[in-house]
Amino acid sequence: MTLTATQLKEFDELGYLVLPDCFAEEEIAILRSQAEGIYDSEREEVWREKSGAPRTAFAAHTYNKAFGILGRHPRLIEPLEQFFGEPVYMHQFKINAKAAFDGEVWQWHQDYGTWKRDDGMPQARAMNIAVFLDEVMPINGPLMFIPKSHQHGTLEAGHDKATTSYPLWTLDKTMVTKLVGEGGIVAPTGKPGTVLMFHGNLVHASPPNITPYPRKIVYLTLCAVSNHITKFNRPEFIAHRDFTPIEACEDDALLQFARKYRQAAE
Amino acid sequence: MTLTATQLKEFDELGYLVLPDCFAEEEIAILRSQAEGIYDSEREEVWREKSGAPRTAFAAHTYNKAFGILGRHPRLIEPLEQFFGEPVYMHQFKINAKAAFDGEVWQWHQDYGTWKRDDGMPQARAMNIAVFLDEVMPINGPLMFIPKSHQHGTLEAGHDKATTSYPLWTLDKTMVTKLVGEGGIVAPTGKPGTVLMFHGNLVHASPPNITPYPRKIVYLTLCAVSNHITKFNRPEFIAHRDFTPIEACEDDALLQFARKYRQAAE
Numbered sequence: 146m147t148l149t150a151t152q153l154k155e156f157d158e159l160g161y162l163v164l165p166d167c168f169a170e171e172e173i174a175i176l177r178s179q180a181e182g183i184y185d186s187e188r189e190e191v192w193r194e195k196s197g198a199p200r201t202a203f204a205a206h207t208y209n210k211a212f213g214i215l216g217r218h219p220r221l222i223e224p225l226e227q228f229f230g231e232p233v234y235m236h237q238f239k240i241n242a243k244a245a246f247d248g249e250v251w252q253w254h255q256d257y258g259t260w261k262r263d264d265g266m267p268q269a270r271a272m273n274i275a276v277f278l279d280e281v282m283p284i285n286g287p288l289m290f291i292p293k294s295h296q297h298g299t300l301e302a303g304h305d306k307a308t309t310s311y312p313l314w315t316l317d318k319t320m321v322t323k324l325v326g327e328g329g330i331v332a333p334t335g336k337p338g339t340v341l342m343f344h345g346n347l348v349h350a351s352p353p354n355i356t357p358y359p360r361k362i363v364y365l366t367l368c369a370v371s372n373h374i375t376k377f378n379r380p381e382f383i384a385h386r387d388f389t390p391i392e393a394c395e396d397d398a399l400l401q402f403a404r405k406y407r408q409a410a411e
Numbered sequence: 412m413t414l415t416a417t418q419l420k421e422f423d424e425l426g427y428l429v430l431p432d433c434f435a436e437e438e439i440a441i442l443r444s445q446a447e448g449i450y451d452s453e454r455e456e457v458w459r460e461k462s463g464a465p466r467t468a469f470a471a472h473t474y475n476k477a478f479g480i481l482g483r484h485p486r487l488i489e490p491l492e493q494f495f496g497e498p499v500y501m502h503q504f505k506i507n508a509k510a511a512f513d514g515e516v517w518q519w520h521q522d523y524g525t526w527k528r529d530d531g532m533p534q535a536r537a538m539n540i541a542v543f544l545d546e547v548m549p550i551n552g553p554l555m556f557i558p559k560s561h562q563h564g565t566l567e568a569g570h571d572k573a574t575t576s577y578p579l580w581t582l583d584k585t586m587v588t589k590l591v592g593e594g595g596i597v598a599p600t601g602k603p604g605t606v607l608m609f610h611g612n613l614v615h616a617s618p619p620n621i622t623p624y625p626r627k628i629v630y631l632t633l634c635a636v637s638n639h640i641t642k643f644n645r646p647e648f649i650a651h652r653d654f655t656p657i658e659a660c661e662d663d664a665l666l667q668f669a670r671k672y673r674q675a676a677e
Binding site for chain 1: 511512516518519549550555584587588591592596598616618619620621622623624
């Protein structure tokens with residue numbers, strides 16, 4: 146999958162791109178059911194909300210076949226290789242649950258702020274590319290982006306270890322208010338299979354989910370290989386230390402896997 | 412203001428009505444600034460979130476002139492007199508802040524569940540009619556309604572005193588999931604001056620507000636006079652004991668007040 150000149154210009158200006166209909170329901174269905182199985186298991190990679198509901202599962206590409214394929218999928222790898230102009234490796238891989246009724250807030254932050262401070266990543270030459278496993282609606286805790294905020298570089302942040310179960314470098318209210326005054330807020334929604342890519346310095350957050358609708362999103366954090374991290378403070382399943390360039394699989398690999406899996410189950 | 416047969420039919424089916432453009436910006440602006448003054452004051456009627464941000468201000472119609480006029484406004488009183496077929500009195504009056512960044516959740520509940528259990532209100536012949544003081548957007552903690560849920564009467568509920576600073580009779584996840592399966596969820600949005608009326612048994616909630624956009628809504632709880640409460644457990648400023656029928660003021664009373672107030676300030 147190759148980004149057009151128009152898409153690259155839009156990304157440059159706003160800091161994000163929404164790519165609907167990237168994955169078919171047949172491909173997403175297997176990921177959705179596998180994710181639920183992962184959340185139900187007791188693993189150190191599965192982090193929970195204070196209520197016990199799943200919050201995020203790290204590194205599923207290393208222990209689950211379907212997510213292993215997703216982590217090499219050309220529809221995700223190629224756009225970022227194109228953007229960075231070099232091969233990429235997997236810095237982080239997570240499936241965020243935003244569970245029905247219990248999914249908690251992710252406070253306002255920049256991803257690169259954490260990768261820089263905690264992991265010693267030299268530059269903002271990494272970004273998240275996300276795949277919706279459930280429908281993301283305005284009401285079930287969508288991601289909120291502040292368009293254009295990536296243009297400010299890495300902003301001052303405080304290390305919030307209290308609000309949720311996951312420590313995060315977060316921006317203060319004054320800064321968020323200023324940035325929203327400039328760029329507003331957008332909350333991209335879409336069917337399962339929608340893909341979002343967003344700049345490592347784009348300021349974003351997501352509100353709690355109080356509805357019965359779960360809102361699972363997979364995030365691949367892909368980093369230009371030449372920009373690999375230099376500090377190993379966090380567990381390896383959160384900030385990977387294998388900088389091998391990812392070789393994309395075939396475009397139909399996930400579809401074929403889903404079909405075989407279904408046949409085997411029948 | 413009189414409701415049409417079509418509006419009454421829609422209300423009967425869905426349990427709520429959205430009435431855009433009921434109040435002009437000139438009328439809303441004075442209420443908005445007065446509300447902020449009330450939140451800044453130390454009064455027992457002003458309840459706060461755990462963060463200290465305002466959550467709700469009760470009974471402002473009894474101590475503030477502009478809200479006193481709103482509490483007798485024909486655009487709010489007349490539709491409910493028409494609906495109940497008799498005069499109404501003010502059971503509760505509150506200005507909910509849903510403050511920028513700090514506004515917390517209101518859990519899934521029915522209003523009449525509280526009026527019945529706590530206040531001994533005989534029947535669901537009371538309801539909230541709400542006026543937006545700020546723009547209500549999908550992102551700043553809108554009310555979420557479960558359409559048609561009012562048709563189930565008063566549902567089982569538990570008394571939640573822990574989640575927020577305000578005790579509430581709330582529904583459990585199983586019941587909410589069932590009702591949402593039948594009716595879905597709507598989150599009416601609109602400009603300042605929009606009015607919402609909703610049945611006392613309509614199940615609703617509102618999520619936290621993590622944006623810099625405040626979302627103030629005034630709620631008049633109007634009760635048919637013959638259906639007045641019979642238990643006086645809660646403070647009088649929360650559940651009023653004056654059952655005198657409200658006599659509506661002139662339709663331009665708030666506008667005239669706003670103009671005089673502005674002239675006096677200039």
